Amino acid sequence: xxEMDTSGGGHKKKGPGVKKGKKLSTRVDLTPMVDLGFLLxxxxxFTTTITRATAMHLALPxxxxxxxxxxxxxxxxxLTILLGKDNNVxxxxxxxxxxxxxxxxSNFKDIRDEIIRKKQQADxxxxxxxxxxxxxxxxxxxxxxxxxxxxxxxxxxxxxISPVEDKYVRLTEGEPAxxxxxxxxxxxxxx
Amino acid sequence: MGRAKIARKSTIVDMTAMCDVAFLLLxxxxxxxxxxxxxxxxxxxxxxxxxxxxxxxxxxIISLDKDGKVYLSLGDDADDRQKKQAMLQDxxxxxxxxxxxxxxxxxxxxxxxxxxxxxxxxxxHLPVDQINSKVLQGIPTQDTTNNQMIEWIRAAVNAYxxxxxxxxLKGDNVAKYPVFKNxxxxxxxxxxxxFQMVTxxxxxxxxxxxxxxxxxxxxxxx
Numbered sequence: 001x002x003e004m005d006t007s008g009g010g011h012k013k014k015g016p017g018v019k020k021g022k023k024l025s026t027r028v029d030l031t032p033m034v035d036l037g038f039l040l041x042x043x044x045x046f047t048t049t050i051t052r053a054t055a056m057h058l059a060l061p062x063x064x065x066x067x068x069x070x071x072x073x074x075x076x077x078x079l080t081i082l083l084g085k086d087n088n089v090x091x092x093x094x095x096x097x098x099x100x101x102x103x104x105x106s107n108f109k110d111i112r113d114e115i116i117r118k119k120q121q122a123d124x125x126x127x128x129x130x131x132x133x134x135x136x137x138x139x140x141x142x143x144x145x146x147x148x149x150x151x152x153x154x155x156x157x158x159x160x161i162s163p164v165e166d167k168y169v170r171l172t173e174g175e176p177a178x179x180x181x182x183x184x185x186x187x188x189x190x191x
Numbered sequence: 192m193g194r195a196k197i198a199r200k201s202t203i204v205d206m207t208a209m210c211d212v213a214f215l216l217l218x219x220x221x222x223x224x225x226x227x228x229x230x231x232x233x234x235x236x237x238x239x240x241x242x243x244x245x246x247x248x249x250x251x252i253i254s255l256d257k258d259g260k261v262y263l264s265l266g267d268d269a270d271d272r273q274k275k276q277a278m279l280q281d282x283x284x285x286x287x288x289x290x291x292x293x294x295x296x297x298x299x300x301x302x303x304x305x306x307x308x309x310x311x312x313x314x315x316h317l318p319v320d321q322i323n324s325k326v327l328q329g330i331p332t333q334d335t336t337n338n339q340m341i342e343w344i345r346a347a348v349n350a351y352x353x354x355x356x357x358x359x360l361k362g363d364n365v366a367k368y369p370v371f372k373n374x375x376x377x378x379x380x381x382x383x384x385x386f387q388m389v390t391x392x393x394x395x396x397x398x399x400x401x402x403x404x405x406x407x408x409x410x411x412x413x
Contacts, residue, residue, distance in 0.1 A: 030206030037213030044220040055359065055387035056241040060379055083368070112399070119400075132368040138255065139364040141371065142237040142390060150240055152400040160372075 056145065061157070077125025079118045081111065081144060082161060084169045085135030089144075093118065096165065103168050108143055115151045128156040133166050232256050232303070232324045234363045239390035240401065246357050251347045252389075253340070254303065255362040259370040260329025263343050264303035275299050278346040279311075286342070288312065307331050308339055332373040340377035348381050358386035 075094045082090040089106045091114060096103060106114060119126050128148060132141050141158075148156045161169070234256055248268040255261055265271040265278075276299045283290045286308050290298070294315035298304065305327035306314045317326065332340045347356065358378065362371060378386060395402045 030210045034206050034210045034213050037210060037217055041213065041217050041220060044217070044224060048220070048224050053236065053245045053389050054239065054241045054392045055243050055245040056239045056390050057243065057385070057387050060375060060384040060386075062379075062382075062384060116400075134367065134369050136368045137364065138362040138366040138368060138371050139237040141368055142239055142362075142388060146239040146241075146390075146393075150396060150399045150401045152404060 056142065056149075058145065077118075077122035078127050078129060079115065079122075080129040080131060080165075082165055082169050083130070083132040083136035083140045083144060084173055085133075086173070087137075087140060088169070088173060089140075090169055090172065096168075100168050103172075105172055108140075108147075111144075112147060112151065115147060115153065119151060119153065126153060126155065128153050130156060130158045131161040131165060132158070133161045133169055232260075232262055232305075234361055236361060236389050236391055237364050238393035239388075240393055240395045241390055243387075245359060245387065245389055249351065249355050250357045250359045251344075251351075252303075252359045252361055253374055255360065255366045255370060255374065256324055256329075257363040257365045258324070258329075259367055260305065260324060260327070261332050261340060261370065261374065262303045262305040262327070263330060263340075272299055274347075274350040277350040278343070281346045281349055282308065282342060283311075285346075290315065304343075305329050308342065332370060332377065338373055338377055338380075340374055341380045344377050344381045344383060348383065358383055359389060360386055361389040 078094055080092050080096070082092075084090060087108060089108055089111050091104055091106055091111065092102045094102070115128065118128075130141075130144055132144075145156075147153075232254055234254055248266045248271060250266045250271070252264045252266075253261060254264065265275045276295060279290070279295045279298055282288070283295065288308060288311055290312060294312060297315045298311065301314070301317075301319065301322055303322070304311070304314070305322075305324075307328070307330065310328075314322075314327070330339050330343065332338050344358075347358075360371075360374065378384070395405060
């Protein structure tokens with residue numbers, strides 16, 4: 001009644017003048033559709049960003065801690081890294097010599113060797129002091145913090161650059177020493 | 192001759208099953224893909240070896256774009272939206288901005304806040320397609336006397352009181368350090384000493400101390 005007659009027919013005799021309708025196959029070739037499906041899959045797989053953003057944790061020091069309660073850095077284990085413009089990196093060990101003789105230029109490739117060398121030499125006394133100047137970028141700062149975790153430096157501090165150091169950085173970069181910039185670094189205490 | 196007759200088989204394979212699989216996979220990938228968050232403010236983050244992922248909710252995101260403009264946004268969670276509304280009400284009251292509740296609702300629905308306090312009213316009347324880095328001038332953080340980030344962080348701390356809040360800083364590669372330092376000042380002023388910085392994942396370089404540490408299986412959470 002409601003179902004379609006799909007049988008081959010033949011036994012039902014129709015009148016001599018009635019033409020038999022040609023049976024068309026209901027099968028469709030699905031190959032192009034499969035092609036399309038997989039094409040779309042590949043598209044979505046490749047355009048999906050698999051890497052989730054990671055987060056670097058940083059704990060800031062409390063400025064309200066009195067200076068006498070703060071830890072003093074042992075000069076023998078101190079490595080100060082200064083960040084300048086155009087991805088320039090400078091460093092000195094211990095205290096900065098008055099004539100700037102231990103002030104050395106480096107870059108992000110070579111600074112790792114320097115950190116490793118200092119780490120082996122200073123062992124547990126190692127403290128890295130990071131001083132970005134006003135020309136350095138956020139990327140430089142992240143990179144140097146990353147260097148700390150890559151080399152498993154447990155103790156490091158981010159400190160404002162002092163006018164003297166800033167002068168050396170800018171001089172090495174071939175800029176005249178700033179007169180006004182030193183004054184605009186508010187938290188940088190004179191050495 | 193007694194040669195065996197090999198039956199001729201059709202080479203046509205039924206593709207229905209394969210088609211089913213293909214589209215099943217397709218729908219799976221489409222549904223599981225999270226659409227990329229609106230890129231009204233394009234920020235390319237630096238890379239780091241940090242192993243932890245950025246949390247999804249209860250986050251306060253401070254974005255720092257390449258021109259040094261600062262924007263504030265919260266997570267997409269319903270809970271975060273509520274907190275954002277609370278923050279806006281708080282800021283509105285304390286600074287006498289005179290925002291109506293309708294304007295606060297509009298600002299809550301907008302993806303981020305990126306104007307000085309005095310212009311919040313204008314931002315509330317901007318169409319969504321104009322909420323981008325070209326139109327908005329950013330939250331001022333430049334000088335120490337008018338660091339409005341301090342006010343926003345204070346409101347965030349208030350809104351999340353009693354709950355957990357993650358401060359997430361998302362900075363652009365070429366953003367200058369002083370702006371970043373000003374944001375840190377805002378954190379410190381509100382006694383928020385812990386925060387996270389969004390980075391892209393990078394592999395640990397071979398031969399370094401961290402690499403050896405990871406290989407030895409004694410990797411500790413830094």
